[in-house]
Amino acid sequence: MSPALAISPSGRFHLDLLSTVHAAVAPAVLTRIRHAFERNALGGLLHLGASELAIALPPSLAFGRELAHLFMTRLCAVPDLARQWESLALPAPQAELAQLLAGLPPMVGAEYLDMARLETLWADLLLEARAQIAQDDGDVQAWLAHKHPSWNLLGRVCFHLAENKANPEAPFAFLATYGATVSQQAKVQHVPLGRALQEYAGSENRDALLRLLMQVHKASEKCPWLAALVASGAIFHARAWSPQDAHQFLQNIPLFEASGIVVRIPDWWKPGQPSRPQVQVNIGQRAAGLGLDALLDFDIAFSLGDEVLTEAEWAELMAAGSGLVRLKGRWVEVDQAQLDTVLAHWNMVQRRAGEGISFLEGMRLLAGVSVDAKGAPALAAASSDWSRVVAGDWLKAVLHDLRNPAHGDDAVLPGPELKAQLRPYQQDGVRWLHLLNCLGLGGCLADDMGLGKTVQVLALLLIAKRGADPGPHLLVLPASLIGNWQAEMARFAPGLSMLVAHPSAMPTRRLAALPAAHFGQVDVVLTTYGTLMRVPALRETHWSIVVLDEAQAIKNPGAQQTRSVKSLHSRVRFALTGTPVENSLGDLWSLFDFICPGLLGSAKAFAGFVKRLEQGDGAAYAPLRKLVQPYILRRLKSDKRIIGDLPDKTEIKAYCALSRLQVSLYQAAVQALQQQLASLDGIARRGAVLAFLMRFKQICNHPAQWSGDGQYAPEDSGKFARLRELAEEIAARQEKVLVFTQFQEMTAPLHDFLQTVFKRPGLVLHGGTAIRARKGLVEQFQDESGPPFFVLSIKAGGTGLNLTAAAHVIHFDRWWNPAVENQASDRAYRIGQKKNVLVHKFICRGTVEEKIDALIEAKQNLSNDMLEGGAEASLTEMSNDELIRMVSLDINSASIE
Structure with missing residues (x-):
């Protein structure tokens, strides 16, 4: 068992010793982590990112380590850090932080973390680093050495790769340098590595030369072609390289950096995201039908970034072979074997799709999540880098409206029949619910307690009555909330006719004998989770909209109460909960098995998916969040856009x-x-x-x-x-x-x-x-x-x-x-x-x-x-x-x- 990292409502990280997760972490490692967080939460984060390297950690701690490691990497890249650490300004890297946030794993308080709080945390980490360096008497190198031997400052070797456009046969140049001195402009000056043989000549400098070359030696042990350069002495001289040489170099960047070598490369190469041609799959240019049973069209094309390639350009690319290939004025990475694999995969999916793919399968493909063994076989991680799925015009518009309800049509809002003045964020919620209802899709309204989930649902039911969806609708809730819903409905939506199907409103014997047709005589039926299990007519009725209040009641998929709820017949299903639904993957599956059955696959397949995530495949968290995000609307009281609109009490x-x-x-x-x-x-x-x-x-x-x-x-x-x-x-x-x-x-x-x-x-x-x-x-x-x-x-x-x-x-x-x-x-x-x-x-x-x-x-x-x-x-x-x-x-x- 291991403690988990959690985020407080103020956006600060802390170690949650009460919320433990199963993880194979050595006791000595856990002891070090606990001690670091006991002294200071920010210091605990720095300890994760600077000291606990190359160690498997549970997802929440691994996320904290990744964040702090990014900070340490940027800090150590500052020229002449030893001289300016007291007054250093270290801007937060927006793109990298956004990418981290997108892949945030499920953890306690995840809903409190946003870009603004990450930027504040970045600034706090800088203050903490300064404080720790001061405690080491301002000796930056001693502080870095205390964190981990791999953190170096001056004297680091740097490998440079640049374009040499004057030589078509060898269009790249390579040079190895090292950080030798600090200029008056406080920048580290790099000189050719060969200079070290001259400057460190003599036995008194032998140790310094060995420390400098140790980085190269460490990398060459795992890189044969680099070992050959070192053995021949060519590493100490500038080299003219072919595209194949340059591609070989670029593929080994992670190895070089892990050995402590700094790498400088052309800005068109993004490590981890190089420019590549891709097989582009377009889904949902148009749709046939609505709801979970809708069919989306499916089309295959070829692209380079956001630009679609012609058949002739694609043929030219394939004829050029693998490696670095110049296309449309820029260098791109080509792997013909991988491209052939993904093209064959998507051709197979297209043949299987026939007239179209289901809405749920399309959403899974778009998010990059494959969780159901009955669906299309998943691409291997390496192959998936060579293809991408994009939404067509119809699906793109739907997703935009779901993610941006504030831009919806005000005409859909209820009129004077709603006896309440909806606040702007509540109007957004009503538009979002109405859009899902029109599309025949389910959703989870997960607003904080006190933000008015009830009145938003009542507004939706009034809109439905005004239109072509008169009901009947079913509200399922805990017995303790019957009075609240009765009072709110009488106050805000008196035009809705209501029946309370519960022993508190009618004798138990009469309730059990009610025919299903009786419920069709009113707009809304209120019942409880317990009553639903005891009255068959409730489960036999075909409802238009079913709403679950306190929907965490169905988080246990094996419970009889959950099975009764999921057996309901309805056109659309909504869930209301103020409890974070994204912080527990098991709860998330059970909830979505109600509101969007099939989206997350079967229980068995999803359990396997979760197991892969817990074993360290953290890259899949971002696709999973992307998959469920359109169906969850969550607003927090702590959001200034919300709290500024609310009364103080x-x-x-x-x-x-x-x-x-x-x-x-x-x-x-x-x-x-x-x-x-x-x-x-x-x-x-x-x-x-x-x-x-x-x-x-x-x-x-x-x-x-x-x-x-x-x-x-x-x-x-x-x-x-x-x-x-x-x-x-x-x-x-x-x-x-x-x-x-x-x-x-x-x-x-x-x-x-x-x-x-x-x-x-x-x-x-x-x-x-x-x-x-x-x-x-x-x-x-x-x-x-x-x-x-x-x-x-x-x-x-x-x-x-x-x-x-x-x-x-x-x-x-x-x-x-x-x-x-x-x-x-x-x-x-x-x-x-x-x-x-x-x-x-x-x-x-x-x-x-x-x-x-x-x-x-x-x-x-x-x-x-x-x-x-x-x-x-x-x-x-x-x-x-x-x-x-x-x-x-x-x-x-x-x-x-």
């Missing part, structure tokens, strides 16, 4: 159901209150009412709080179920949360429960916490690597604390005084807060909590004055009948079953 009502035990205890408490009210009045009556209101609150929190038996089983409380759902998403986002309760006795059970979700202990503050300890608790929580959650009693922690590290506030139980709740929420939302704050207010459906919330909201709508004394005082003045109606249980909407 968003309040969300989190509706919770009751467990069977809570329902039983609550009903018994209502009956007991009714009996007591008949015989009490005055102060005694007010005291009894307040006592029972406290009992109702305790039962809604957890039965164990009222009974006092200390058995806080999570399954006995609907609030604990909702808390788990929220906490899992917050933990996946590496964000922090404040959890407020008015009961001191609830702080410990909440902490113990949240610790099982976050896999780390949090903090607790209540009236019994010593005053002198509070400052330390705040400092721990404010630290980026500190505890992820803080449970506070609202009296002790609701004022006076600065807890801006939190992006979420949860009111586990309600104080029923908005002013008090707002003060508590403002522990996170205050000066210094740079994140959007989401406030989640827990409300048990069908209970006094829901009714008092409605009462408070109604009073706030009439006036900005707060309820003086809280809602409890107002309830004591109600008549007996009014009070019983207020606290009575709506059993249908309250039950979690």
Whole structure:
């Protein structure tokens, strides 16, 4: 087992010791890596890139090493680094960083890394390198030697290859030099390597000469033609070379650089990406049909870069033979054997395609991913360099619109039937969903929590009703979210007719007996994952759009719940999740097996694909991301383009159901209150009412709080179920949360429960916490690597604390005084807060909590004055009948079953 590299919400790398991966890494290597990161995260990255070379590492650590190695390579290429390291400016290499970002492997926090953060990290690495060099008393060579013997500075041999256009027979020239001196312009001056024999003449300079030539000797041990140059002494003189000689040299560049030799070559040769003619495959110039069953046309041509070659040019190229060939005024690399192989491969694919290839196969070919053994045989890595697949006009336009929803047609947006003002990014989301729906394709809306996934889906359903897609549509969600969707639909899309297919809305026996035709009488059917397994009619109905909320519920492909969902009949499928879906390849396959079945191949074939990736074939991460990217729309609260458009604080009502035990205890408490009210009045009556209101609150929190038996089983409380759902998403986002309760006795059970979700202990503050300890608790929580959650009693922690590290506030139980709740929420939302704050207010459906919330909201709508004394005082003045109606249980909407 090996720790993994992770990225924090601020875009900084850190070693995640809790998230381990299977990797065959020597214990001594892991110990060195851990120690390096314990001292400093940036230092840990530099250690990976400068010291842990030629060692197999798991993908996340290998990515960090590649990034830091690029930095070290650029740093050591700076002329006269030993003199100018204190004031050195080292610009970030945009192209190389973009290429690294495209191949980012799945890792915790991958969604936080973008070019801006990579550039910041590059600058931070430079600061860290300066600090480390300073600790070595400014001795750059000593610092480099401490990192790894291969990092050299002056005295490095350099191989130069240049064009010699004056000699058609030998159009290239070769010269070996070494970095001898530093000019007044702070540039390393190279002199011919032969000069070293003269300057280092004499026994006193023998060691210096041997160190210089060791680089050449090391390379010649693996390169026979270089060994021949060294043996003959020709390495010390300029050489005129043929195209074949030059091509031989260019192919050995990685070997030279690994030996410590600097290589200078013409700018038309890009190591790893040389200019080559390619077999060009054009897919999707036009399409027949829509959806996953659409057929795309398939055509083969020849190209050089972005330029299409004629048949005559291709024939001329093939007649010239392999090696470096001059074509259209430039040198290109030709390998006839490889070109013949790829041409035969694509001719075979074209013959098999017949009238066209499937949309899914076309997307896989375009991305360069072959994951299904039933599809076309994959090209070998070497052969694939000699061909490329490009999108034709129709497919290119579709992909452009999917990747750029902001440029879509505003006419498709819902009109006044949507009772909400969509923000610009939400309009983009609606356009994206609508385009996928029109194309008959599925997708995953993976926006951060609080960015309005629900309202975007409701807008889509309204557009569908307005057009030629009336439904019925199915929404599948956790039971705890039924109330949220009902409330949002009634508020934002009252024009949609709705049926709740769940025991909370109709008797179980009647629900099980509903015919499939019944669902066609409404626009939208809401059901739960559990109900879907128990009601066959839901699985027999042919739906137009199926939407899964909290779609991480189907991440386990073998679970019965997942199989039930995937057995649904539908035209289009969408998934909603705020949990990063690109950070786990297993979860990714199960999700796409629902929204785009077949895109990632079979489970067995994809497992083999993942195994190859984990064994170090990291180059395939970029094609995989390219393949799935059009079907995932993800916006983050941390994105300045998004956060700048949001209010600073968003309040969300989190509706919770009751467990069977809570329902039983609550009903018994209502009956007991009714009996007591008949015989009490005055102060005694007010005291009894307040006592029972406290009992109702305790039962809604957890039965164990009222009974006092200390058995806080999570399954006995609907609030604990909702808390788990929220906490899992917050933990996946590496964000922090404040959890407020008015009961001191609830702080410990909440902490113990949240610790099982976050896999780390949090903090607790209540009236019994010593005053002198509070400052330390705040400092721990404010630290980026500190505890992820803080449970506070609202009296002790609701004022006076600065807890801006939190992006979420949860009111586990309600104080029923908005002013008090707002003060508590403002522990996170205050000066210094740079994140959007989401406030989640827990409300048990069908209970006094829901009714008092409605009462408070109604009073706030009439006036900005707060309820003086809280809602409890107002309830004591109600008549007996009014009070019983207020606290009575709506059993249908309250039950979690």
